Amino acid sequence: MEASHGKEALILKATLQLISEYGFHGTSMAKVAGRAGVSAGIIYHYFSNKESLIEKLYIREKHHFINLVTAGLDQSLTVRNQVRFLVRKTIEVSVLMKEEMMFMEQFLQSPYNRPEIQSTVNAMQKPLTDVFLRAKKEQIVKPLPDAVIYMLTLGTATKLAQQHAEGAVHADDELIEQVTDACWEAIRL
Amino acid sequence: MEASHGKEALILKATLQLISEYGFHGTSMAKVAGRAGVSAGIIYHYFSNKESLIEKLYIREKHHFINLVTAGLDQSLTVRNQVRFLVRKTIEVSVLMKEEMMFMEQFLQSPYNRPEIQSTVNAMQKPLTDVFLRAKKEQIVKPLPDAVIYMLTLGTATKLAQQHAEGAVHADDELIEQVTDACWEAIRL
Amino acid sequence: MEASHGKEALILKATLQLISEYGFHGTSMAKVAGRAGVSAGIIYHYFSNKESLIEKLYIREKHHFINLVTAGLDQSLTVRNQVRFLVRKTIEVSVLMKEEMMFMEQFLQSPYNRPEIQSTVNAMQKPLTDVFLRAKKEQIVKPLPDAVIYMLTLGTATKLAQQHAEGAVHADDELIEQVTDACWEAIRL
Amino acid sequence: MEASHGKEALILKATLQLISEYGFHGTSMAKVAGRAGVSAGIIYHYFSNKESLIEKLYIREKHHFINLVTAGLDQSLTVRNQVRFLVRKTIEVSVLMKEEMMFMEQFLQSPYNRPEIQSTVNAMQKPLTDVFLRAKKEQIVKPLPDAVIYMLTLGTATKLAQQHAEGAVHADDELIEQVTDACWEAIRL
DNA sequence: AATGAATGAGGGTTCATTCAT
DNA sequence: GATGAATGAACCCTCATTCAT
Numbered sequence: 162m163e164a165s166h167g168k169e170a171l172i173l174k175a176t177l178q179l180i181s182e183y184g185f186h187g188t189s190m191a192k193v194a195g196r197a198g199v200s201a202g203i204i205y206h207y208f209s210n211k212e213s214l215i216e217k218l219y220i221r222e223k224h225h226f227i228n229l230v231t232a233g234l235d236q237s238l239t240v241r242n243q244v245r246f247l248v249r250k251t252i253e254v255s256v257l258m259k260e261e262m263m264f265m266e267q268f269l270q271s272p273y274n275r276p277e278i279q280s281t282v283n284a285m286q287k288p289l290t291d292v293f294l295r296a297k298k299e300q301i302v303k304p305l306p307d308a309v310i311y312m313l314t315l316g317t318a319t320k321l322a323q324q325h326a327e328g329a330v331h332a333d334d335e336l337i338e339q340v341t342d343a344c345w346e347a348i349r350l
Numbered sequence: 351m352e353a354s355h356g357k358e359a360l361i362l363k364a365t366l367q368l369i370s371e372y373g374f375h376g377t378s379m380a381k382v383a384g385r386a387g388v389s390a391g392i393i394y395h396y397f398s399n400k401e402s403l404i405e406k407l408y409i410r411e412k413h414h415f416i417n418l419v420t421a422g423l424d425q426s427l428t429v430r431n432q433v434r435f436l437v438r439k440t441i442e443v444s445v446l447m448k449e450e451m452m453f454m455e456q457f458l459q460s461p462y463n464r465p466e467i468q469s470t471v472n473a474m475q476k477p478l479t480d481v482f483l484r485a486k487k488e489q490i491v492k493p494l495p496d497a498v499i500y501m502l503t504l505g506t507a508t509k510l511a512q513q514h515a516e517g518a519v520h521a522d523d524e525l526i527e528q529v530t531d532a533c534w535e536a537i538r539l
Numbered sequence: 540m541e542a543s544h545g546k547e548a549l550i551l552k553a554t555l556q557l558i559s560e561y562g563f564h565g566t567s568m569a570k571v572a573g574r575a576g577v578s579a580g581i582i583y584h585y586f587s588n589k590e591s592l593i594e595k596l597y598i599r600e601k602h603h604f605i606n607l608v609t610a611g612l613d614q615s616l617t618v619r620n621q622v623r624f625l626v627r628k629t630i631e632v633s634v635l636m637k638e639e640m641m642f643m644e645q646f647l648q649s650p651y652n653r654p655e656i657q658s659t660v661n662a663m664q665k666p667l668t669d670v671f672l673r674a675k676k677e678q679i680v681k682p683l684p685d686a687v688i689y690m691l692t693l694g695t696a697t698k699l700a701q702q703h704a705e706g707a708v709h710a711d712d713e714l715i716e717q718v719t720d721a722c723w724e725a726i727r728l
Numbered sequence: 729m730e731a732s733h734g735k736e737a738l739i740l741k742a743t744l745q746l747i748s749e750y751g752f753h754g755t756s757m758a759k760v761a762g763r764a765g766v767s768a769g770i771i772y773h774y775f776s777n778k779e780s781l782i783e784k785l786y787i788r789e790k791h792h793f794i795n796l797v798t799a800g801l802d803q804s805l806t807v808r809n810q811v812r813f814l815v816r817k818t819i820e821v822s823v824l825m826k827e828e829m830m831f832m833e834q835f836l837q838s839p840y841n842r843p844e845i846q847s848t849v850n851a852m853q854k855p856l857t858d859v860f861l862r863a864k865k866e867q868i869v870k871p872l873p874d875a876v877i878y879m880l881t882l883g884t885a886t887k888l889a890q891q892h893a894e895g896a897v898h899a900d901d902e903l904i905e906q907v908t909d910a911c912w913e914a915i916r917l
Numbered sequence: 918a919a920t921g922a923a924t925g926a927g928g929g930t931t932c933a934t935t936c937a938t
Numbered sequence: 939g940a941t942g943a944a945t946g947a948a949c950c951c952t953c954a955t956t957c958a959t
Contacts, residue, residue: 168943184461186375190929200945202931207943211929267459272373305528308518312509313532320501329497339494343502347536357918378953389920391956400954546939562839564753567932578941580935589933648834650751683906686896690887691910698879707875717872721880725914735922757950767924769952774922778950920959928952935945 169207171197173218181263185215185271212273219268222261223282229254231288240299241345243292248314249341255322256332262322289315302348313347358396360386362407369404370449374460401462408457411450412471418443420477429488430534432481437503438530444511445521451511478504491537502536547585549575551596558593559638563649590651597646600639601660607632609666618677619723621670626692627719633700634710640700667693680726691725736774738764740785748830752782752838779840786835789828790849796821798855807866808912810859815881816908822889823899829889856882869915880914 175196179188190211194201208214230250234243255262268274283290293310296302302310321340325332332340364386368377379400383390397403419439423432444451457463472479482499485491491499510529514521521529553574557566568589572579586592608628612621633640646652661668671688674680680688699718703710710718742763746755757778761768775781797817801810822829835841850857860877863869869877888907892899899907 184459187461189927191927201929202946203944205930270373270456270459272375303528303532305532306519306525308513309510309525309529309532312513313506313529313536316509317502317506317536320505321498324497324501330495336495336498339492340498340502343492343494343498343536346538347502347506347532349535379955380953383921390954391921392919394955395918562837564839568934569932572942579933580942581940583934584939645837648751648837650754681906681910683910684897684903686891687888687903687907687910690891691884691907691914694887695880695884695914698883699876702875702879708873714873714876717870718876718880721870721872721876721914724916725880725884725910727913756948758948768950769925770923772951920957922956922958924954924956926953929950931949932947933945935943936941937943938941 168197168199168203171199172204172207172214173221176214176218177222177260177264180215180267181260185267185273215268215271215273216278219265219273219278220281222265224285226254226258226261226265227285227289229258234288234292240292240296241301241349244296244302244314244348245341245345247289247292248318248344249337251315251318252321252332252337252340255319256325256337259322259326262319263326266319266323301350303350305348310348314344317344317347357386357388357392360388361393361396361403362410365403365407366411366449366453369456370452374404374456374462404457404460404462405467408454408462408467409470411454413474415443415447415450415454416474416478418447423477423481429481429485430490430538433485433491433503433537434530434534436478436481437507437533438526440504440507441510441521441526441529444508445514445526448511448515451508452515455508455512490539492539494537499537503533506533506536546575546577546581549577550582550585550592551599554592554596555600555638555642558645559641563593563645563651593646593649593651594656597643597651597656598659600643602663604632604636604639604643605663605667607636612666612670618670618674619679619727622674622680622692622726623719623723625667625670626696626722627715629693629696630699630710630715630718633697634703634715637700637704640697641704644697644701679728681728683726688726692722695722695725735764735766735770738766739771739774739781740788743781743785744789744827744831747782747834748827752834752840782835782838782840783845786832786840786845787848789832791852793821793825793828793832794852794856796825801855801859807859807863808868808916811863811869811881811915812908812912814856814859815885815911816904818882818885819888819899819904819907822886823892823904826889826893829886830893833886833890863915868917870917872915877915881911884911884914 172193175193176188179192179196183192190204191201193214194204204214208217230247233250234246236243238246290307290311293302293307293314297304297307297310305313317340321330321332321337324330330336361382364382365377368381368385372381379393380390382403383393393403397406419436422439423435425432427435479496479500482491482496482503486493486496486499494502506529510519510521510526513519519525550571553571554566557570557574561570568582569579571592572582582592586595608625611628612624614621616624668685668689671680671685671692675682675685675688683691695718699708699710699715702708708714739760742760743755746759746763750759757771758768760781761771771781775784797814800817801813803810805813857874857878860869860874860881864871864874864877872880884907888897888899888904891897897903
């Protein structure tokens, strides 16, 4: 019963791995099939084309990522602490989901990215962005454009995980706490 | 002698434009030749292959970028103000050099990037990184790993320019000053 | 027993429609299955392969077509009027059976056509060709090869229907009568 | 000097042969390359894609065909005799250009055919169609739609050549004369 | 120095057919 | 009888690179 969907999952997993390893350019449908242990043709049974395969993978991974980051978000905390929670969690989850993060970063700069996709993602991110909006409304963070606020916090968090993945730094608990501090200092009023 | 370098420059310029417009995947050697107004074959007279062409372009643009950012760096300023100068200048230059920035960002995540190239770049960046090292030594910024310090300042500065290029924000003088502040707050002790 | 033939008929009908709409090249077995509302696999229960499906469809449609054209052929008429009857009827039926005609025309020029199939068809056409043979024997039409006689009459009749289908002409009763005249003039002695 | 164009001609020739032998469906670009003795890639240096290759071939062959048919058309003849000349010549040329005729016939029913192409062809055919228009104006042929007139003459002429190619009849001088007669009888007033 | 024709491997995709269920 | 997932060969096309001119 889940065997029928097993193949679709294998294809998605293989795509994720290959793109994180070799990039979009180095990931052909034939390689995906090979890594997934299926024939090339069957991919088109589950996905209408390469673009659709990659889009669906992106949406799925982004969804998963957001779920992990917002899981355990405690609304009874102060907004300040909710912001810090989200930054810290973004780093932690990004560090753990190395392949997924590399894929998602690459996607953003690939020709597969389209405004409609980011609209979909923005809608999914609402639970997350709401916290930052509230912080701005309560005037505990600077009155900067939303995009700048996210860049200074979640963007930085993601970048730290990238540096960790590249081996440039080691993101242990202490460093994660320090960077969470730094992000907060960047936006606090 | 100059004529021959003229053609090399045309090729590099065409490559830069095309990659910033269409990405690596959408930039074939034939298109480069077409845009540069030269034959496809002659590219291989100046560059041994596509990889080499793109590497040389990256090094050249990075060099140019660093020169522009560090130009006018006043050693008589306080270290704090030198740091702020570099952050502000990084934003300003990045905003002006849109195509170059997009190319360099794409390069970093492309399969053309290699550790040796980043070593070369790191050497070029010494005048720039020295300022940050001094700031750390003088204990006016947090004792974070160098990579993290750069990420929180120059990385953020670059990212702001990207957002500006995408139209997500408008990087006017006021916003540039605010983000420079934010970066400084992130790393100051 | 009837239910099973119902599915076979659906498949044949879908094939006819699709080929008349999109041609042989644009008609995949998957599309046939979709249009017929059956699974792709079941087609191979009724037909051993695509070639066989198309052959059977051709024979069936040709048979149907000949039946319609020869229905009502009155042996008590003069041979001249029997010939004219057949020409007129060929035009009329062809105009009405647009899809079937387009399919049969395409079949003739496709790689699915084979001499054996035309032999089978020729046998079916005997009631029709007999009239022309008698006309030749009675020396009321020119002593041309049979194939030429058919070409000048039935071939032309079919072509008129094609032009009608393409919209190049409008085959109303008057034009049908005129072309019937023309065909007769072409072969009469 | 003509060597550079030699390859384009080889490709066109190979395409013509293969389509006349195996039809559109049986003629892959790889087979064309093989038959022409060139690599598959070079075809796209001369033609932007398969569609363009086939279109250009069709236009070229049609042009050639019309030139041969109208060559030697004597305006000092009576219109009746000019019509007969064109019919006879159409048969003769079609019989000689077997491959070209089969290709052109297949093209008409292929998905590569488009209204714009037929417009282009119609313009080329003007010297030919003008003769028939004059015959209608002089009221020596029936007042039938142009398309029907062409069908009854040139269409039939072409069909005879097809039958000859298939071996159904042998189009010798006598038969050609007889069919020319028949076509004339079909349309004369 | 310079051209652009030529190659051939590899790209994404389609499709007739098979087979476990 | 019936399904539709699965295969794999073939399809059209692109591209970095080479080489005769």
